[in-house]
Amino acid sequence: MTLAIARKDLAVLWASPIPWVAGAFFHFVLGLLYASELVARRQALIQPLFPLAGFLLLIIVPILTMRSFAEEARSGTLDLLQAVPVDTRSLIVGKWVATWITALVALAPSGAAVIVLVLFGNPDPGPIVSGYLGLALMAAALAAIGVFASSVTSSQPVAAVIAFFISLILWFAHVGSQTIVTGSFLAHFSISERLRSFAAGIIDTADVGFLLILSIAALVAAATAVDARRLR
């Protein structure tokens, strides 16, 4: 059932202009900024790409996820969906998988940057592997947050704004804590710090675990919100 929901959502999503326009915006901005970094550094480094791509994901993933539940709630198809024997877990995970795959597909052409590096230099493959793993895990967490935001409102723009702000808070969670004392509580939640570690070429089991746990936590919260709606 989960796969069927994911397949249906993927078809609906890619039939809309949203992923195409979001992908074009993502790669236009990323391409310009990363090319500037290459010109400034003149080093075959993939590392500057990841924080740029990570921040742009904060913008496009909420746009990809905003319709997951909000659109279904607005059009009334959510009630229909909840009338059939589909358990909430499959519903949530199916929608999350669909948006995560969409985000990954939108992200994939950034591999063109690797082609540029290989053509004109000799990049270190380690940070390329770890950085893309970090981006994929971060996209998973952002997609889960987006699904949660979409589950608490029937307005798509509101869902996108909620998801964006939660993501933004997580992105900047380390700011402030760094100027006071390290290891503070807030810094623990910083997804940009986690991404920095991946971008540097490190796969830290704590970072992998945190992003997976964040994804699961957001999906659990989304399931609770959907259940609340169903039982209302």
Place this chain on the structure above:
Amino acid sequence: MTSFRKRLASALIVLAALAGADFGIHRVRHQFDLTAEHSQTLTDQTVEIVQRIHQPVKVSVFFARGDPDRVSAASLLLRYRRLNRRIDFRLIDPAQAPAEAERLGIDPVFGGLAVMQDDHLERASTPTEQDMTAALARLLRGKPSSVCLTSGHGEASAESTLGDGFTSTASLLAQNGYRLQTIDLLTSSEVPSSCEAIIVANPTAPLGTAESGIGRYLAAAGRALILADPASTVNLNDLLRPYGLGIERGIVLENDPDLHFPDDPARPVIVSYRSSLPFARRLPPAFFPGAEAITMPNVHVSGLSVAGLAQTSPRSYLEREPLQPSFDSKVDIPGPITLAAGADLSGNFEGKVRRTRVMVFGDVDFASNAFLNEAGNSTLLIRALDWAIIEEELVTVSANLPAVRPLELTEGRISYARFLLAGVVPGLFLLGGAGVWAARRSR
């Protein structure tokens, strides 16, 4: 309890379990460093030193908010902290806390790190593993190392404020955990045992009996920085020979215009250090105002290793007759010329490792008041002294630095990269979107 409350309660339990799992994962975390040079992993020597810290250490990192070194400093210190939670650090913008920078003796313009344990303060100038670990090692020693400047034979003086004096050197050493004291080897040729290292800074009169005194000191696991100079005619080769080192008289002239001071080929600039000495990597450019050549004759002594530190370009040469400077292949020596080299003689004596270290430079001026604060001269001097003096387990610390991976960019290639990344890829998305839109309209 209503059905929703039950769901809510179970969700809260799951979230609490997830928080617990996150805590547990962080307790047993493991890192995989995928970089080719393992540049994100602290060296074994650093790990050993950090694990010897049993009292809280506070590191104050002074870098301007926009300084790119601030980020790398934070990443590096985070790795230290993960190794030992007793190490804590804070990032400070010196512009916002000038008084704190002054209190800790950090230059507010160039920044740096202050490492404190109780009242003991050590400083590191750059946010590198080498400097940070050296500062921690000095901190663990608990007392400043005693460095002795020899005198009595026309050497540079720690009291002289003239250009060729060493007052700036004394200040620099004090800032880096060393106490410089002058020893007179004219009245007594023996080097006091309290000297953890000696600096012989360009003696201009023959050393006489002091030479054998220095020789005995070195043979007994002594540490020395020998600074020679073309201006002196004193022969130090007998002192250096047992350690596979020597000095070739003359003056080094650098003919590569990019590697000497403007209009002065007698002031070669060393930009890159091709050396196996562990402290050579990431050394900043330094220059030597008038230097003679260092040689490394083959000496077969068990436990001896010798390595050059700074070399001039192949276009340089050693001029034997500086008054008529032109390369004469019969007497002059073609480049590259070694300007500094280090020797390490290790041996096992009665079950204990004893180590003699000698670092020799073909120039004294780079360490004098006139030039010490120019370019990277002060860093070069301190790193060389650190290498010579600091404990055995530290001296092999050589940070796993990432390789330089140049990107060969021409204007055409930049345009190609921009066109591909910001033109073709987003264009394909727009084309795909247009295709979907057209297909929907045609239905």
